Amino acid sequence: MIIKNAEYVTSIVHKKLFEGEVPEIAIAGRSNVGKSSFINMLTNRKKLARSSSEPGRTRMLNYFSINNGEFFLVDLPGYGYAKVTDKERNSWKGLIEYYLQESKNLKFVFLIVDVRHEPSELDLQLAEYLKYYAIPYVLVATKADKLSKAACKGALATLAKGFSVAAENILLVSSLTGTGRDAVLSAISANL
Ligand code: GTP
Ligand code: MG
Numbered sequence: 192m193i194i195k196n197a198e199y200v201t202s203i204v205h206k207k208l209f210e211g212e213v214p215e216i217a218i219a220g221r222s223n224v225g226k227s228s229f230i231n232m233l234t235n236r237k238k239l240a241r242s243s244s245e246p247g248r249t250r251m252l253n254y255f256s257i258n259n260g261e262f263f264l265v266d267l268p269g270y271g272y273a274k275v276t277d278k279e280r281n282s283w284k285g286l287i288e289y290y291l292q293e294s295k296n297l298k299f300v301f302l303i304v305d306v307r308h309e310p311s312e313l314d315l316q317l318a319e320y321l322k323y324y325a326i327p328y329v330l331v332a333t334k335a336d337k338l339s340k341a342a343c344k345g346a347l348a349t350l351a352k353g354f355s356v357a358a359e360n361i362l363l364v365s366s367l368t369g370t371g372r373d374a375v376l377s378a379i380s381a382n383l
Contacts, residue, residue, distance in 0.1 A: 194234055197236055198256050206285075206289050213263050216265065221303075222269030222272035227242040228367075265290070301375075307337055307338060315354070331361070333366060335364060343363055
């Protein structure tokens with residue numbers, strides 16, 4: 192897989208999905224874990240998806256077209272952000288679940304976690320949800336640049352145990368350095 196170009200398509204706030212035939216890959220994970228940065232790293236674009244050190248930045252479903260409609264990357268709002276009202280939290284959860292249920296073109300989900308942290312209850316719930324609805328997903332541990340190589344290895348083992356998968360099945364990436372980008376592109380080719 193080579194990403195030649197990428198462009199913003201649209202954002203969805205309400206329960207009406209983008210229609211069409213383009214296959215979609217959704218990017219899910221906790222707030223501030225690095226979902227938008229992951230999209231920027233993949234597309235070699237610094238500001239395609241808005242990233243921020245302030246959690247809760249992405250509040251809508253944002254669609255990005257890759258290679259003029261070969262597929263869409265869909266940036267989902269992050270979950271688990273404490274400083275929002277229950278109303279907001281429920282509306283985001285509703286939007287994410289609505290998307291996962293209703294999108295006809297969803298091929299698989301990249302479930303992003305921070306390599307430094309054990310999976311949260313919400314990460315595990317999402318993984319269970321995806322399994323239950325038979326939506327394929329690929330686990331990505333990001334922010335690899337924050338740990339030494341040895342520490343990454345240990346952290347991957349912890350994550351693998353938490354998600355009950357083999358450590359080899361978790362892609363280790365850094366959106367800062369581009370580590371793991373090739374493996375992510377291979378996963379896209381394999382799952383699209
Ligand atoms: P929400 O939209 O709020 O859910 O956040 P997000 O998951 O889209 O995270 P975002 O990409 O905005 O990144 C959050 C913060 O983490 C920003 O300050 C990023 O610069 C930083 N960040 C993201 N990925 C990496 C990474 O691989 N390495 C390092 N060192 N920092 C990262
Ligand atoms: Mg974001």
